[in-house]
Amino acid sequence: MATLQTRATARIMMSPAVILLFLWMIVPLVMTLYFSFLRYNLLMPGTEEYVGFLNYRYFLTDPAFFTALGNTLLLVGGTLLITVIGGILLAIVLDQPFWGQGIVRLLVIAPFFVMPTVSALVWKNMLMHPVNGLFAWIARTFGFAPVDWFAQVPLFSIILIVAWQWLPFATLILLTALQSLDGEQIEAAEMDGAGPLSRFIYLVLPHLSRAITVVILIQTIFLLSVFAEILVTTNGGPGLQTTNIAYLIYSQALLQFDVGGASAGGIVAVILANIVAFFLIRLIGKNLER
Amino acid sequence: MARSVTTQRKLIFTIIGWSIGFLIFFPILWTFLTSFKTEGTAVATPPQFLFFDWTLENYHEVQSRSDYGKHVMNSIVISVGSTLLGLALAIPAAWAMAFSPTKRTKDILMWMLSTKMMPSVGVLVPLYLIFRDWGLLDSRLGLVAVLTMINLPIIVWMLYTYFKEIPGEILEAARMDGASLMKEIIYVLTPMAVPGIASTMLLNIILAWNEAFWTLNLTAANAAPLTAFIASYSSPEGLFWAKLSAASTMAIAPILIMGWFSQKQLVRGLTFGAVK
Numbered sequence: 001m002a003t004l005q006t007r008a009t010a011r012i013m014m015s016p017a018v019i020l021l022f023l024w025m026i027v028p029l030v031m032t033l034y035f036s037f038l039r040y041n042l043l044m045p046g047t048e049e050y051v052g053f054l055n056y057r058y059f060l061t062d063p064a065f066f067t068a069l070g071n072t073l074l075l076v077g078g079t080l081l082i083t084v085i086g087g088i089l090l091a092i093v094l095d096q097p098f099w100g101q102g103i104v105r106l107l108v109i110a111p112f113f114v115m116p117t118v119s120a121l122v123w124k125n126m127l128m129h130p131v132n133g134l135f136a137w138i139a140r141t142f143g144f145a146p147v148d149w150f151a152q153v154p155l156f157s158i159i160l161i162v163a164w165q166w167l168p169f170a171t172l173i174l175l176t177a178l179q180s181l182d183g184e185q186i187e188a189a190e191m192d193g194a195g196p197l198s199r200f201i202y203l204v205l206p207h208l209s210r211a212i213t214v215v216i217l218i219q220t221i222f223l224l225s226v227f228a229e230i231l232v233t234t235n236g237g238p239g240l241q242t243t244n245i246a247y248l249i250y251s252q253a254l255l256q257f258d259v260g261g262a263s264a265g266g267i268v269a270v271i272l273a274n275i276v277a278f279f280l281i282r283l284i285g286k287n288l289e290r
Numbered sequence: 291m292a293r294s295v296t297t298q299r300k301l302i303f304t305i306i307g308w309s310i311g312f313l314i315f316f317p318i319l320w321t322f323l324t325s326f327k328t329e330g331t332a333v334a335t336p337p338q339f340l341f342f343d344w345t346l347e348n349y350h351e352v353q354s355r356s357d358y359g360k361h362v363m364n365s366i367v368i369s370v371g372s373t374l375l376g377l378a379l380a381i382p383a384a385w386a387m388a389f390s391p392t393k394r395t396k397d398i399l400m401w402m403l404s405t406k407m408m409p410s411v412g413v414l415v416p417l418y419l420i421f422r423d424w425g426l427l428d429s430r431l432g433l434v435a436v437l438t439m440i441n442l443p444i445i446v447w448m449l450y451t452y453f454k455e456i457p458g459e460i461l462e463a464a465r466m467d468g469a470s471l472m473k474e475i476i477y478v479l480t481p482m483a484v485p486g487i488a489s490t491m492l493l494n495i496i497l498a499w500n501e502a503f504w505t506l507n508l509t510a511a512n513a514a515p516l517t518a519f520i521a522s523y524s525s526p527e528g529l530f531w532a533k534l535s536a537a538s539t540m541a542i543a544p545i546l547i548m549g550w551f552s553q554k555q556l557v558r559g560l561t562f563g564a565v566k
Binding site for chain 1: 299301335390416561
């Protein structure tokens with residue numbers, strides 16, 4: 001009796017969150033799906049009609065889509081490469097005892113708390129500016145020609161900014177994992193004559209593998225939809241050089257008012273994200289059982 | 291001998307560690323320093339690092355020119371409001387899942403997590419149209435609602451992992467001593483749950499404060515929080531580096547300090563308990 005009652009109470013306690021989240025997920029998604037089969041442009045109200053898979057055909061055969069897909073992959077891949085490798089190195093350094101460790105840790109995680117629009121604008125204007133920027137000054141001091149970052153390597157510039165924002169995340173998680181490494185094991189290996197490199201490859205790296213997977217998956221989810229950094233620095237340009245899927249859909253919806261086309265793009269983005277999410281959910285679910 | 295080696299090693303790592311820390315932190319430090327320069331010194335070559343005439347004029351200008359205070363208020367209302375609303379929804383839910391789990395609890399948790407994986411652009415169009423039709427565009431209320439739903443899965447998950455750690459025996463003991471459900475909640479559970487709730491709240495205020503997809507797409511002049519306000523500097527106004535720096539410094543300082551305090555909880559919250 002008591003358990004029945006508790007169970008009912010539990011259900012009532014859960015229902016507001018569950019119901020709202022369900023509505024939040026399903027209503028817009030169904031609407032997106034519905035719009036994606038319509039010809040629907042906000043500039044031509046009243047001309048909506050069912051067009052089948054036409055929007056998908058347009059979206060998926062548009063050269064802009066492949067450019068954007070390529071840019072998205074480069075952005076995600078490049079950022080992951082920098083943050084994971086940098087994160088491992090940083091975590092190892094921060095794991096060593098040294099003076100002022102706590103303060104350095106605070107300095108290293110700081111970029112994560114800077115809002116995307118601020119970090120993008122500060123980097124673009126004050127660091128990467130081809131004439132007055134700090135990087136240009138450093139380059140000139142050493143006798144090199146300054147790089148015009150957003151004109152010559154626009155996507156790489158954005159990768160740098162995004163990597164700066166996410167490096168703390170990777171470092172913090174890898175450091176947490178590193179700290180749970182058994183010190184005695186390392187000592188034993190050291191006594192057996194294992195050098196630093198083989199200790200790293202055979203002991204540290206396997207121990208970190210799960211944390212690395214978590215970092216890669218979670219960052220991928222967020223990096224697939226990088227938006228603000230692109231909006232405030234390049235607006236997707238020059239040309240389409242920094243347009244990723246998220247930005248492409250945004251420009252189709254809110255700049256060209258093509259609701260149907262943008263919705264088809266949205267569904268494609270959802271499918272792409274779900275492929276990643278599938279693996280992440282399984283990984284976290286496995287962890288939950290323990 | 292061994293001791294001197296460790297001291298030497300420590301010294302080396304002190305130098306490496308501080309250099310890296312300084313490099314990574316430098317853009318923030320640079321923003322902070324530039325905010326005290328005049329526009330002229332801000333763009334000077336060679337750059338002025340410390341020995342310039344420090345001025346507070348940019349902070350005055352930013353406020354007087356663009357009603358900075360309004361955007362700060364928007365940021366506070368939106369981030370704190372969405373967090374409190376999220377907690378109100380999530381505390382009962384996480385509580386029920388932690389203390390009377392059923393076979394389906396795990397599925398519900400995983401499903402909640404999966405909603406977080408949905409890319410925002412996937413629902414941008416319908417949400418924009420709903421907001422337009424309901425007159426919620428550029429309103430704080432609309433943004434509070436959206437950010438609540440966006441962060442709800444994280445809040446539930448974090449609270450769940452914290453509540454899970456409260457030993458169930460304590461509840462049983464209290465029940466045996468004849469405590470009613472209300473008393474149980476007030477005297478036994480609340481004190482044990484407060485630290486977890488507090489760190490969840492902190493992390494979520496940070497996340498909501500920095501959210502920059504919905505805030506950019508659903509606001510204009512009125513409800514724009516700091517993320518959207520700063521974005522307006524991407525226009526030629528971005529050439530005013532000192533003012534951009536002053537606005538940026540004020541926008542990131544409070545959240546940076548909060549973030550430093552919550553660094554321990556950060557890992558747990560952002561990995562959904564997968565790494566502790």
